Amino acid sequence: MTSSPPSPSASRPARPGPASSRTTPPPGAPAPAPSGEGAAVMLASLAGFDGCFGCGSEAESGLRIRHTGVEDGVVTCEFTVRREHQGAPGLCHGGVLATAMDEALGGAAWLLGNRYVTGRLETDYLAPVPVGSDVHVRAWCTGLDGRKAYLEGEARVGGPDGPVAVRAAGVFIEVPQEHFVPES
Ligand SMILES: CCCCCCCCCC(=O)SCCNC(=O)CCNC(=O)[C@H](O)C(C)(C)COP(=O)(O)OP(=O)(O)OC[C@H]1O[C@@H](n2cnc3c(N)ncnc32)[C@H](O)[C@@H]1OP(=O)(O)O
Numbered sequence: 001m002t003s004s005p006p007s008p009s010a011s012r013p014a015r016p017g018p019a020s021s022r023t024t025p026p027p028g029a030p031a032p033a034p035s036g037e038g039a040a041v042m043l044a045s046l047a048g049f050d051g052c053f054g055c056g057s058e059a060e061s062g063l064r065i066r067h068t069g070v071e072d073g074v075v076t077c078e079f080t081v082r083r084e085h086q087g088a089p090g091l092c093h094g095g096v097l098a099t100a101m102d103e104a105l106g107g108a109a110w111l112l113g114n115r116y117v118t119g120r121l122e123t124d125y126l127a128p129v130p131v132g133s134d135v136h137v138r139a140w141c142t143g144l145d146g147r148k149a150y151l152e153g154e155a156r157v158g159g160p161d162g163p164v165a166v167r168a169a170g171v172f173i174e175v176p177q178e179h180f181v182p183e184s
Pocket residue numbers: 042067102103104106107110116117118119120146147148171173175
């Protein structure tokens with residue numbers, strides 16, 4: 001699995017390395033310049049919606065992910081692993097961690113100023129994550145190719161500089177607002 005490294009930046013970590021050929025931007029695909037405008041599109045599109053399984057306050061069984069910031073195109077968020085998130089005894093379920101990566105990579109995609117859905121999501125699990133852990137996730141875009149946005153991210157345990165537990169890479173596809181179904 002190889003891909004081009006993201007642009008150097010103070011907040012952007014060295015490329016984590018999970019991307020396969022299918023989640024690596026094609027040669028010449030530009031990495032986007034960070035802009036503050038995407039956040040406005042995200043907020044307008046999601047206004048009043050609290051039902052997200054990842055971050056929604058109304059999703060009782062959800063992860064209750066807290067979005068903590070955006071800097072230089074890097075999205076940061078965090079959540080606390082609860083008992084109901086277990087897979088193997090005492091440890092966070094891999095699907096829960098994939099959800100957190102989907103949320104963070106999706107957030108970084110929406111920051112580009114359009115609406116995106118997940119087309120492909122790859123995850124590498126590097127360390128177990130115990131129940132009770134605070135998981136800190138960050139994600140960024142590595143390239144744009146037409147409607148496809150290429151994203152990578154990582155999750156660290158215990159703090160933003162804790163050990164890396166998960167690395168992820170994905171392709172998100174731009175969709176119109178009409179793609180979504182109004183809540184009934
Ligand atoms: C703060 C919070 C912000 C929000 C965070 C949200 C996080 C959560 C995100 C999600 O979980 S989204 C839910 C899970 N994903 C879905 O439900 C997507 C289901 N799939 C679809 O709706 C359609 O298949 C899709 C819109 C992705 C594509 O259908 P289209 O008919 O619009 O596109 P088309 O098939 O023509 O493909 C367009 C391009 O995308 C590419 N593509 C499509 N599906 C792909 C795929 N699965 N993987 C990689 N590339 C894909 C396709 O090859 C093509 O590339 P080219 O332009 O180069 O030809």
